[in-house]
Amino acid sequence: METFFISRLDPLLKALAGETDVYIPKKYGEHYLYVKFESASATEIEFNTIRACTPVKEFLFPLRELAARLPTDLELKEIKPFTVFGLKECDLHAIEILDKVFKEDDFEDALYVKRRERMFLVSTDCTEAGETCFCNLFGGKGFPIGGSDLNVSKIKDGFLVETVSQKGKDFISRHSGLFADAPKQLVVERDENRAKVRSQLEKQNSRLAFNRSIKSIIENCDDSELFDSQAENCIECQACTRVCPTCHCFYLDDAKQKDYFVKMKIWDSCMRMAYAAVAGGANPRKVLGDRIKHRLMHKFAYFLDRYGIDMCVGCGRCVDADAGGMDLREVLIKLNQSLKGKA
Numbered sequence: 334m335e336t337f338f339i340s341r342l343d344p345l346l347k348a349l350a351g352e353t354d355v356y357i358p359k360k361y362g363e364h365y366l367y368v369k370f371e372s373a374s375a376t377e378i379e380f381n382t383i384r385a386c387t388p389v390k391e392f393l394f395p396l397r398e399l400a401a402r403l404p405t406d407l408e409l410k411e412i413k414p415f416t417v418f419g420l421k422e423c424d425l426h427a428i429e430i431l432d433k434v435f436k437e438d439d440f441e442d443a444l445y446v447k448r449r450e451r452m453f454l455v456s457t458d459c460t461e462a463g464e465t466c467f468c469n470l471f472g473g474k475g476f477p478i479g480g481s482d483l484n485v486s487k488i489k490d491g492f493l494v495e496t497v498s499q500k501g502k503d504f505i506s507r508h509s510g511l512f513a514d515a516p517k518q519l520v521v522e523r524d525e526n527r528a529k530v531r532s533q534l535e536k537q538n539s540r541l542a543f544n545r546s547i548k549s550i551i552e553n554c555d556d557s558e559l560f561d562s563q564a565e566n567c568i569e570c571q572a573c574t575r576v577c578p579t580c581h582c583f584y585l586d587d588a589k590q591k592d593y594f595v596k597m598k599i600w601d602s603c604m605r606m607a608y609a610a611v612a613g614g615a616n617p618r619k620v621l622g623d624r625i626k627h628r629l630m631h632k633f634a635y636f637l638d639r640y641g642i643d644m645c646v647g648c649g650r651c652v653d654a655d656a657g658g659m660d661l662r663e664v665l666i667k668l669n670q671s672l673k674g675k676a
Contacts, residue, residue: 336520337505337512340491342378346370346418348508353414353453356392358385364653367391367417380487383463384421384648388578389428392417393448394435394600400444400585401596416453418485423468423648425456425480427578433640434581444598453500456481460526462533465649467662470541473647475530486523493523541662543669547633547643554668561622563664566657569621571602573651573659574628579644582608603628629664 339345349355350372358365358381365385370378392415428449435445458476459466468475477484482501486493493515496502505512543550574580582601587594601608604625609618618624636644645661652660 334495334497335502335505336493336495336515338491338515338519339494339512342380342485342492344511345485345492345494346378347372348511349416349418349453349455349504352504353416355416355418358387358419365419367419370418380457380460380485380492381419381421382460383466384423384459384650385419386576386650386653388576388650389417389420389424390431390578390581392452393428393431393445394581394583397597397599398444399595400598403594403596405593412447412451414451414453416455418455418457420454420456420477420481421459421648422456422473422475422477423466423646424578425454425477426468426471426473426646427648428454429480430579430636430640430642430644430646431581433642453504454481454483456484456497458484458486458523458527459530460487462530462537463649464537465652466534466647467538467541467649468647469531469534469538470547471643471645471647473534474527475534476527486526488519488522488526493519538662540666543665545669545672547665548637550665550669550672551629551633553672555626557626557668557671559664559667559671560626561620563625563659564621567604567621567625567655567659568657569604569606570656571604572654572656574602574604575600576650576654578648578650579646603631625659629661 346355346357350370355370356367357370358379359368360379360381365379365381365387367385367387431445432449435442436449456477462475476486477497479497482498483504484495484497486495494505494512496505574582580602582603583598584601586597586599588597603609606619606621606624607616608624610616618627632644636642652662
């Protein structure tokens with residue numbers, strides 16, 4: 334990895350926009366959402382302090398897309414190269430998780446793979462820990478250590494740009510005039526900033542330092558009444574799964590057009606009552622508490638058993654979005670407390 338200095342973000346983004354479509358975070362109220370960067374516009378360039386509300390899966394796994402066409406085959410449209418700027422460490426971990434699902438051997442999703450190949454990732458360090466962030470529970474540090482093409486760190490008088498992949502190195506080579514060498518003292522400043530954020534994360538999540546794995550907690554609380562008590566306030570809005578960057582369930586909807594049929598792929602949610610219903614009318618998860626428990630089992634047990642990685646990245650989006658006030662962190666704390674004194 335090589336590290337360079339640049340005083341402003343505008344030249345970097347304009348160079349990226351000269352090669353790809355670029356999406357950047359823009360602040361609306363207290364939250365960041367992604368918008369398309371236009372070189373000629375007066376769009377304010379913001380360095381997002383924490384992750385955006387927009388889950389990165391929207392760029393790779395759209396809410397709704399055409400998956401098949403009958404009787405003639407669907408011709409995949411050419412996807413233009415695009416860049417997503419401002420991805421945080423939790424976003425990169427989410428992409429790693431999605432890759433395991435949509436690029437898995439015989440189950441490879443051609444639509445996902447094509448977007449993934451065209452995507453240029455520019456990650457950025459977190460400059461603070463959000464109130465709902467708990468990524469350190471899953472190995473997060475508040476700054477990326479891989480998984481992107483370039484990483485940008487904010488320092489007092491500008492930004493440090495670090496090459497992560499070969500694509501990132503090639504980009505820097507093509508635009509070497511924009512960058513200067515990074516003196517050692519700037520790298521030290523960056524490292525000090527990172528240490529502060531990491532310390533903040535650990536301090537605010539100290540109650541989550543469990544004496545057993547989350548998988549063990551969930552699996553040993555199968556008969557807990559907490560899932561049903563949480564269901565009392567849940568309004569089944571499904572926001573928790575919509576904003577989650579790793580939830581990837583979808584259903585296929587058939588529709589008739591003029592002289593052909595289409596199959597649409599649309600996001601689904603395990604929190605929806607009809608999600609588990611079968612053709613004969615039976616539904617093993619009619620009870621909302623059972624659906625909440627299933628969601629946590631998938632996050633922390635089933636996925637881990639299959640792929641060797643938790644399906645949660647600790648981004649806290651579900652906590653921010655949940656209209657019923659469910660806080661995943663509090664649920665885990667209460668479940669862990671219920672196991673005290675048990676083997």
